[in-house]
Amino acid sequence: MGVDVRADIKSALEALMGDSRVQKALDFLKQDEAATFEELKKLACIPAPTFAEKEHRSPAYLELLRSYGAEDCEMDEIGNVWGYVNGSAPRPVVMIDAHIDTVFSYDVPLEIKQTAQDRYNCPGMSDDTACLAMDLSVLRALRYAGLRPVGRIRINGAVRHEGEGDLQGMKAIVAGNAELDACFCAETLSRPGAIINTVLGVYRYELVFRGQGGHSWLDFGRPNPIQAACRFGAALSAQVPSDNPKTTFNLGTISGGTTVNSIPTECRLKLDLRSVSAESLDKLDALARRLVEEAVEEENARWSGGERISVEFIRIGNRPAGHTPDDAAILQVFWRASELAGLEPFFWPPLGTNGNVPLHAGIPTLSYGGGGIGGNLHSRDEWYSPSFSAQHAQRLLLSVLAMAGLEGVSQPLAQILQR
Numbered sequence: 001m002g003v004d005v006r007a008d009i010k011s012a013l014e015a016l017m018g019d020s021r022v023q024k025a026l027d028f029l030k031q032d033e034a035a036t037f038e039e040l041k042k043l044a045c046i047p048a049p050t051f052a053e054k055e056h057r058s059p060a061y062l063e064l065l066r067s068y069g070a071e072d073c074e075m076d077e078i079g080n081v082w083g084y085v086n087g088s089a090p091r092p093v094v095m096i097d098a099h100i101d102t103v104f105s106y107d108v109p110l111e112i113k114q115t116a117q118d119r120y121n122c123p124g125m126s127d128d129t130a131c132l133a134m135d136l137s138v139l140r141a142l143r144y145a146g147l148r149p150v151g152r153i154r155i156n157g158a159v160r161h162e163g164e165g166d167l168q169g170m171k172a173i174v175a176g177n178a179e180l181d182a183c184f185c186a187e188t189l190s191r192p193g194a195i196i197n198t199v200l201g202v203y204r205y206e207l208v209f210r211g212q213g214g215h216s217w218l219d220f221g222r223p224n225p226i227q228a229a230c231r232f233g234a235a236l237s238a239q240v241p242s243d244n245p246k247t248t249f250n251l252g253t254i255s256g257g258t259t260v261n262s263i264p265t266e267c268r269l270k271l272d273l274r275s276v277s278a279e280s281l282d283k284l285d286a287l288a289r290r291l292v293e294e295a296v297e298e299e300n301a302r303w304s305g306g307e308r309i310s311v312e313f314i315r316i317g318n319r320p321a322g323h324t325p326d327d328a329a330i331l332q333v334f335w336r337a338s339e340l341a342g343l344e345p346f347f348w349p350p351l352g353t354n355g356n357v358p359l360h361a362g363i364p365t366l367s368y369g370g371g372g373i374g375g376n377l378h379s380r381d382e383w384y385s386p387s388f389s390a391q392h393a394q395r396l397l398l399s400v401l402a403m404a405g406l407e408g409v410s411q412p413l414a415q416i417l418q419r
């Protein structure tokens with residue numbers, strides 16, 4: 001499935017390709033491949049558990065941004081870091097983003113092992129450290145070739161992406177900075193050329209069922225929080241959610257109770273709901289809430305003794321779903337830039353990325369495969385290969401220049417084609 005790129009976007013990219021400084025920057029990205037890989041190896045050995053980014057990796061990334069000549073560099077309270085390549089105008093602002101954190105805690109050793117030619121293992125090396133390194137290479141290329149955009153390019157490292165971080169880093173950036181006109185969010189993926197035009201919506205809850213508790217024999221006849229939770233699990237499990245758009249549910253953890261001969265006072269469940277469609281996700285959300293209430297009513301109706309069971313719904317995750325249509329300028333630019341960089345662009349299946357947040361806020365956003373290629377993400381066997389890392393950086397550089405504009409060469413498409 002291809003994308004028909006409009007003539008004006010094609011010619012904007014051709015104009016960029018025809019500029020000698022742009023060619024110099026593209027050549028630099030190829031020559032810089034080995035240095036980028038060395039930098040990636042160093043960055044990958046700096047631990048960055050979600051919520052602890054500020055201790056090590058965020059300040060290190062900030063220093064690198066400064067050392068390669070980014071302007072107006074900053075770190076916020078939670079450890080988000082960024083710097084700019086400023087142009088002649090304050091807008092548009094085009095952001096390139098990768099996430100600083102990894103899913104690995106401090107006790108996971110970070111060592112890089114070569115397992116085959118061009119293949120390495122290290123937890124977090126692909127997800128998302130390779131993309132942090134790519135963005136620095138793009139910064140160096142812009143500086144080396146003396147390229148000044150019309151607008152501003154923001155190089156961004158976002159924290160709290162993974163797990164219960166719940167994209168808080170990107171949420172803080174988007175909430176606190178209305179000046180974003182286009183966003184490119186990178187994740188390392190297992191096939192080169194990937195473009196993510198649909199980001200997955202995820203809602204997560206902790207459900208806490210509470211009751212009086214008591215003795216299993218002496219207080220028999222009181223409603224039981226674990227049994228209420230089980231009623232909910234059975235009712236949820238009987239549901240058949242939509243296949244198209246794909247929508248899923250999962251009870252991921254259960255805990256509660258103290259001993260086999262006690263009626264528990266509490267049962268906790270963690271619930272994960274997902275869909276590629278915001279509407280389907282909201283429907284499933286409403287259904288799950290109704291099933292929880294019904295389960296509690298049934299358990300309370302079943303028993304006449306003791307106090308009634310109550311339930312609390314605690315939201316622990318909220319990632320909105322979103323889609324970038326084929327005719328969106330940002331997608332058309334990125335598609336054409338991929339081809340010009342020698343990649344075969346294709347649509348990757350829906351995925352949750354930092355892009356969920358700006359997309360939901362109405363900012364033209366695209367997520368994509370960056371860095372080299374990699375797989376077994378979130379496992380200790382995570383692998384990385386630097387193959388295609390230069391092409392991924394080249395398509396990003398071209399796309400960013402097209403969106404931000406280059407004085408005398410091309411107008412900022414982020415402004416003139418604003419959807």
Ligand SMILES: [Zn+2]
Nearest residue numbers: 099127128187
């Ligand atoms: Zn990631």
